[in-house]
Structures are given as C-alpha cells and as structure tokens.
Amino acid sequence: MGKKRKMPGLNTSSTADISFMLLIFFLVTTSMDTDQGLSRTLPKPPEENQKVDIKVKERNVLNIRISKDNLLMIGDEYSALQDVRPRAKEFIKNADNNPNLPELKPHTVKLLNKKFMVTENHVISVQSDRGTSYGIYFMVQDELVAAYNELRDELSQQEFNCKYEFLTDKQKSAIREVYPMKISEAEPKKYGKAN
Amino acid sequence: MSRFNKDGGREMPELNTSSLPDLIFSVLFFFMMVTTMREVTLMVKFDRPVGTQLEKLARKSSTSFLYIGRPNDQYRSQYGDGTRIQINDKFADQEGNGQENVYNFIMQDRADMAESEKPFYTVSIKADHATPMGVITDVKQTLRKAYALKIVYSANKKQE
Numbered sequence: 001m002g003k004k005r006k007m008p009g010l011n012t013s014s015t016a017d018i019s020f021m022l023l024i025f026f027l028v029t030t031s032m033d034t035d036q037g038l039s040r041t042l043p044k045p046p047e048e049n050q051k052v053d054i055k056v057k058e059r060n061v062l063n064i065r066i067s068k069d070n071l072l073m074i075g076d077e078y079s080a081l082q083d084v085r086p087r088a089k090e091f092i093k094n095a096d097n098n099p100n101l102p103e104l105k106p107h108t109v110k111l112l113n114k115k116f117m118v119t120e121n122h123v124i125s126v127q128s129d130r131g132t133s134y135g136i137y138f139m140v141q142d143e144l145v146a147a148y149n150e151l152r153d154e155l156s157q158q159e160f161n162c163k164y165e166f167l168t169d170k171q172k173s174a175i176r177e178v179y180p181m182k183i184s185e186a187e188p189k190k191y192g193k194a195n
Numbered sequence: 196m197s198r199f200n201k202d203g204g205r206e207m208p209e210l211n212t213s214s215l216p217d218l219i220f221s222v223l224f225f226f227m228m229v230t231t232m233r234e235v236t237l238m239v240k241f242d243r244p245v246g247t248q249l250e251k252l253a254r255k256s257s258t259s260f261l262y263i264g265r266p267n268d269q270y271r272s273q274y275g276d277g278t279r280i281q282i283n284d285k286f287a288d289q290e291g292n293g294q295e296n297v298y299n300f301i302m303q304d305r306a307d308m309a310e311s312e313k314p315f316y317t318v319s320i321k322a323d324h325a326t327p328m329g330v331i332t333d334v335k336q337t338l339r340k341a342y343a344l345k346i347v348y349s350a351n352k353k354q355e
Binding site: 012013015016018019020022023026027030035036037038039040041042043044045066128129130131132133134135137138139141142145146149185 | 212213215216219220222223226227230244246247248249250251252255258317319322323324325326327328329331332335338339340342343344345346347348349350351352
C-alpha cells in the first residue's frame with residue numbers, strides 16, 4: 001500500500017443483521033393481539049345475613065334459560081337464538097304499553113329536554129345450568145347487547161341523526177338514560193343434583 | 196480497498212447501506228412500542244367464542260387474565276382432559292384448592308398494581324367456547340368474593 005495510511009472505516013455491514021435478529025426476537029416473543037370482549041359488572045357479594053330478596057314485578061323480568069343441552073327458553077317457551085334479539089327489543093321498548101311487558105315510567109332527559117317513556121325497572125336475567133356450554137351463553141349475551149345497541153342506534157338516529165358510536169359522551173349518556181342496560185348476572189341456581 | 200477493475204473504466208458505485216441498520220432499528224422500536232411481552236406460556240387450549248358486539252379492552256396494564264380450557268397435548272398425559280383454569284404459569288388446582296388459588300391470585304395481582312390503576316381493575320376471562328358454565332359460574336362467584344367486579348368475556352370478532 002501507499003505511504004498515506006488511512007484509518008480504515010469500521011465495517012458496519014453486520015449491524016443490519018444484528019438489529020434484524022433483535023427485531024425477529026421481539027416479533028416472536030411479543031403478542032399484538034388486542035383483547036376484545038363483552039364487559040360486564042358483577043353484583044357485589046351478598047352480605048352475611050342479608051336475606052331480603054328484592055321483589056321484582058313479574059312483568060318487569062325477562063327470563064332466558066339455557067338448559068344443559070343448550071336449549072333456549074325465553075319466558076316459558078322454547079326458542080331459537082335468532083329470536084333473542086327481537087324478543088329483547090320488544091321487551092326493552094314496550095312500545096305499545098303492553099301490560100305483560102315492563103311498566104313504562106315517564107323520564108325527562110335533560111340534554112334533549114324531552115319526555116320519554118322508559119322501562120326503567122326492566123331486568124333481563126340469563127340463567128344457565130352448570131352443564132351449559134359457555135359458547136351458547138356468550139352468544140345469548142352478545143345478542144342481548146346487540147338488542148340494546150340497535151335500540152340505542154335507532155334513538156340516536158332519530159335525535160341526533162347519526163349512529164350511537166359517533167356521539168359525544170354527553171349525548172351517549174342521554175341515550176343510555178332512555179335505554180339503560182340491565183342484564184342481570186343471576187345468582188347461580190342448582191337444578192337437580194348438585195355436582 | 197481492493198479494486199477488481201484495475202485497468203481504467205468506470206466502477207459501478209456501491210450501494211450505500213450505512214443507513215440500513217438505522218432503518219431496521221426504527222422498525223424494531225416501533226414493534227417494541229406497540230406490542231406487549233407475552234406474560235405467560237399458555238398451557239390450555241382455548242378457542243374463544245365469536246361475537247359481534249365486542250368492545251376493545253381499554254387498559255391492558257390494569258387487567259388480569261384467567262385462561263380456561265383443556266390442557267395442551269404436552270400436559271394432557273399428566274393432567275388429563277378436563278377443563279382447567281390457568282393462572283400465571285400454573286393450573287389453578289395444581290396445588291391446593293382451585294378456587295382459593297384464583298382468589299389469592301386476584302388479590303395478589305391487584306395488590307401489585309399501581310394505586311392509580313386499581314379503580315380500573317378488570318379481569319379478562321379467556322375461556323374456550325365448550326367450557327361448561329359451571330366452571331365459569333364458580334369463577335364468577337370467586338371474583339365477586341374478591342370484589343373484582345369488572346369482568347370481560349374475551350372473544351373473537353365475527354368475520355363477516
């Protein structure tokens with residue numbers, strides 16, 4: 001080589017490989033999955049000597065039972081999964097003031113300055129057997145949430161001309177006052193033999 | 196530097212790859228930001244139910260996970276085929292009473308959380324769709340006892 005000796009440049013061609021290795025390591029060990037699901041709030045645990053059952057009028061309760069063979073009953077009749085949503089909507093809304101459906105009470109929504117007839121005491125109770133499969137239970141819950149969402153969408157379309165999910169928080173809570181979500185996480189009952 | 200074209204002629208200039216590491220590093224950092232470390236190795240198989248009305252889990256940092264399903268193939272010989280609850284890296288009933296362990300796990304997990312996260316404490320139940328409801332109900336009763344009242348039934352979005 002010549003007389004002028006240059007400082008040789010550090011060979012950095014493998015840095016890319018090293019960082020690739022790091023990248024791949026992180027890709028493998030991390031998970032991107034965004035967790036999705038239905039959120040629920042459980043009731044508080046019963047107090048020691050609390051024996052008072054809250055009496056609910058029969059017309060205010062929609063009982064949905066799922067047997068251990070995954071058969072579905074709404075009220076007293078066997079039904080299919082796709083019946084859940086229309087039945088729930090009819091029950092929650094009670095548009096015709098049917099005496100067998102939950103009682104309507106006038107409720108003024110401040111934000112809209114309007115009076116609505118609200119079935120504020122209604123309860124939808126889902127009861128399952130110990131042998132019921134979780135998948136069916138979940139689908140029923142999903143249908144119920146869908147029923148509420150459809151009703152809320154209808155109302156928000158009518159009042160604000162847009163879908164419920166695009167409303168502001170205040171508008172959302174106004175809509176929720178008219179259609180409060182009341183799905184009861186019932187106390188488990190043991191039917192037949194305990195296992 | 197060696198030249199392979201000693202006798203005149205123009206050399207093909209080399210592609211400058213000096214910024215390639217930086218490029219890849221930024222991809223790396225992007226992934227490190229958007230992902231979270233997988234905390235546990237799954238010991239149970241679960242195929243979550245599908246739903247249409249799902250919400251995204253808001254805060255992953257204030258959530259505990261319960262995995263419910265049948266043991267993986269490698270654990271099957273030892274633990275059998277029945278539905279099991281996995282908490283951290285153990286089956287709930289591996290030692291002692293299963294529900295008690297779930298209770299302790301919830302209490303412990305919540306106690307370890309930052310004070311500001313506690314009001315948002317949520318338990319995500321990742322259960323197989325074929326799980327009998329009895330197991331789920333027992334877990335729910337335990338959660339109530341532990342005052343972990345916010346729960347999420349984890350599910351997959353239905354593909355339309």
